[in-house]
Amino acid sequence: MPNDPSEEPRRIRVRREGPVLVEGPVEVVLEDGTSAFSDRCVVALCTCRRSRTYPWCDTSHRRRV
Template sequence: MLIEGPVEITLPDGGVVRSDRFMVAVCQCGRSARYPWCDTSHRRVPPRSRRGSGSA
């Protein structure tokens, strides 16, 4: 997700991270090594399988 910066994000543990960039990519998949910032890890790792997606 792209957000116009600067951005300040409060993490679930209460920590705060900040970016002064004019455009920020925020991780939504949880795979980023730079969480909460997107590092495009979602492009390198196959998507997780969905439950119940098999044939019945």
């Protein structure tokens, strides 16, 4: 149940030069209204928009153009 006080809050880690790490499972709702779901225990969300697997990070941020 969402917002259940007995549940631990989700942990989100923001990294200066990389993705946002979110404890999963997660559902990401994109700008166009579509959803992406991952049941992994930690997911990396792309913040640079270079990822070929957006919204998931594929480490494309490491290659500087």
